[in-house]
Amino acid sequence: MKKTIAMAAALLISCSAVCMTSFAADETKVFVTVSNDKKDLVLIQEPITVTDIDSDGKLTINDALYIAHENKFEGGAAAGYKSSVGQWGLGLDKLWGVENGGSYGYYVNDKMSMGLADEIKDGDQIQAFIYPDPKDYNYYYSFFNAKKGEPVAVDAEVPLTLTYYTFGANGDLVENKLANAKITFNGKATDFVTDADGKVTVKFSEAGSNYVSAASDSVNIVPPVYMVDVDAALTSSTTTAQVTTTTTTTTTTTTATTTKATTKATTKASGNSPKTGVKGAGMAVFGLAGAIATAFALRRKNEE
DSSP states (O other): HHHHHHHHHHHHHHHHHHHHHHHHHHHOOOEEEEEESSOEEEEEEEEEOOOOOOSSSBBBHHHHHHHHHHHHTTTHHHHHHEEETTTTTEEEETTTTTTOSOEEEETTTEOOOSOTTOBTTTTTTEEEEOOTTTTTTOOEEEEOOSOOOOOBTOOOOOEEEEEEEEEOOBBBEEEEESOOOEEEEEEEEEEEOOOOOOOOOOEESOEEEEEEEEEEEOOOOOOOOOEEEEESSSSSSOOOOOOOOOOOOOOOOOOOOOOOOOOOOOOOOOGGSOSSSSHHHHHHHHHHHHHHHHHHHHHHHHHO
16 A cells, blocks of 8 residues: 555656656747847847747747847837737837837848748747838848857857848848958957958957957948857867857848738737746646645555
8 A cells, every 4th residue: 555655656746747847848938139220239149938928829029029028128018019910911010119110120040030920939049120220221131150159268269250131133132241340249349350251250358258249331230149158267278169050041032111001919018918937837846846745645644
């Protein structure tokens, strides 16, 4: 009898542990970057746990951007973010507190998205931006060949390549290497400049978390981002850091701005919005505690 009770308790505890693992595995986390109409990076690869805030049955760019604003914009999503359904589907009305008639852009993993309702998956990199001049669309998305590198030692060299998109005659995206772009570390100017092939090898003289970006006098670019941690505890025996190359595929696209024909609010008031976290993790922990309590109760009853 004692053996049976012990086995039952073990099964309950194991089930609870499996449930907790399952909930954690189902979590969808993306990384959101936002630049404003002054070309400032106001969010840099911010980790966002995505939930279906608009109840459309899928996890989308809209969900991620809403939650990013709810978490990081002063006043929450109600103050900084707005989307609605128009002639071409779900589109942006406000990004980071700016309403400009729809002059915004958003890319996922350096590929242009067709709309806010595009689905996203765990690990995706989402970059949204506001056109500095709502009437001037000569503003080009740019990106490095990697989003984030492994930690490196002080004075380690990191090779990067800077690319920007233009539109071809048929509306397809064309990749261009950006020469003579000025590299910045954490928003501050450096002496690093890209060569004719868009290549540059950067070096960090101080430890800490760093983001690399770029600006150009010849091409009006959306600021790119590369993140890396410089660890003083690492040795500099390996002088060149490895980066993971981001592979991009050009696709046929159309102009992102539209005139709204109808409006249907998809956002909710900040007070009613769901908070990020592992959905159901609390229930799993509760179940684990319940299983342990049950096991002890059964054991005590058996002993009596």
